[in-house]
Amino acid sequence: MIELSQVCKSYGGVMAVDGVDLSVPSGQILGFLGPNGAGKTTTMRMITGYMPPTSGTIMVDGQDMEEHSLEIREKIGYLPEMAPVYQDMNVLDYLEYVATLRKLPTSSRKSRIKEVISRCGLSSVLHKDIGQLSKGFRQRVGLAQAIIHDPAYLFLDEPTAGLDPNQIAEIRTLIKELGREKTVILSTHILSEVQATCDRIVIINAGKVVADNTPEKLQAGLEGRTVLMVTMKSGPSDATAKVKSLSSVEDVRAIPGHSGEVRLRIDSAPGQDIREAIFNLAVRENWVLLEMIPETQSLEEVFHKLTAA
Ligand SMILES: Nc1ncnc2c1ncn2[C@@H]1O[C@H](COP(=O)(O)OP(=O)(O)O)[C@@H](O)[C@H]1O
Numbered sequence: 284m285i286e287l288s289q290v291c292k293s294y295g296g297v298m299a300v301d302g303v304d305l306s307v308p309s310g311q312i313l314g315f316l317g318p319n320g321a322g323k324t325t326t327m328r329m330i331t332g333y334m335p336p337t338s339g340t341i342m343v344d345g346q347d348m349e350e351h352s353l354e355i356r357e358k359i360g361y362l363p364e365m366a367p368v369y370q371d372m373n374v375l376d377y378l379e380y381v382a383t384l385r386k387l388p389t390s391s392r393k394s395r396i397k398e399v400i401s402r403c404g405l406s407s408v409l410h411k412d413i414g415q416l417s418k419g420f421r422q423r424v425g426l427a428q429a430i431i432h433d434p435a436y437l438f439l440d441e442p443t444a445g446l447d448p449n450q451i452a453e454i455r456t457l458i459k460e461l462g463r464e465k466t467v468i469l470s471t472h473i474l475s476e477v478q479a480t481c482d483r484i485v486i487i488n489a490g491k492v493v494a495d496n497t498p499e500k501l502q503a504g505l506e507g508r509t510v511l512m513v514t515m516k517s518g519p520s521d522a523t524a525k526v527k528s529l530s531s532v533e534d535v536r537a538i539p540g541h542s543g544e545v546r547l548r549i550d551s552a553p554g555q556d557i558r559e560a561i562f563n564l565a566v567r568e569n570w571v572l573l574e575m576i577p578e579t580q581s582l583e584e585v586f587h588k589l590t591a592a
């Protein structure tokens with residue numbers, strides 16, 4: 284379990300992270316989403332123990348980072364945004380070097396390296412220099428070094444940035460697999476990334492958490508608002524006003540449709556399911572309902588609304 288409480292980081296007066304409260308139970312794949320400059324990398328560096336917060340506390344499994352950073356770092360794997368690449372080292376030598384740095388016991392070192400190689404699909408490039416590898420393979424090497432000590436927590440900073448679609452799909456699959464046994468926190472500025480991979484999405488903007496929910500709930504709209512598209516046969520002219528007068532309805536707009544049909548875009552009040560009220564109204568008024576389709580806001584729209592200044 285990771286717990287951040289009022290975590291702030293300022294770089295010479297600029298608040299990069301501004302009072303973040305966040306609690307991540309074990310076993311989640313959490314997507315940390317935000318535009319460039321939102322504070323994702325800064326937050327990750329603090330949780331992984333590479334940089335202290337200006338103020339606030341970070342607890343991992345009940346231990347305070349300030350006092351137990353070495354112990355905590357043993358439980359954490361980290362793929363930084365700009366993975367330090369030892370261009371001239373071959374993959375196997377590099378993983379052996381990382382295993383030594385991580386103080387893996389010599390008795391199990393070889394077998395663990397083998398395991399990670401197979402896990403990350405690196406057997407075909409073991410003797411190649413890292414500098415010669417494609418970006419996709421370099422990311423796999425980055426993942427391999429992040430998991431070599433079998434950490435409970437895995438932090439991935441923009442793990443698919445700069446990859447082509449095939450490589451993205453491969454890395455996503457690998458992340459999902461790792462997520463079955465580890466708590467994974469991955470940052471990205473790309474929505475489809477978290478939608479495809481994560482159980483939970485935390486959106487950060489200008490150093491502040493602006494949303495925290497499941498992809499489904501975020502998509503269903505802000506504060507549970509739903510949008511319903513309703514089509515009726517041969518339009519009653521007062522339909523818009525009558526729908527608007529329902530207490531569970533917040534807004535109604537008439538949408539141009541086929542002639543002889545009335546199409547309404549109806550916004551519910553927060554947390555209201557308006558389908559039944561619409562149905563009952565149609566019955567009372569003798570309207571012929573042709574269609575009633577709930578519309579979900581795309582995560583793109585939600586993201587835009589939440590992060591628009
Ligand atoms: N080392 C640094 N020195 C000064 N400002 C920084 C430094 N690192 C990041 N920043 C600033 O802090 C803010 C957050 O940056 P960052 O955490 O890298 O965001 P993200 O990873 O979401 O793109 C940005 O305004 C950035 O310019």
Ligand SMILES: [Mg+2]
Nearest residue numbers: 323324325364
């Ligand atoms: Mg970043």
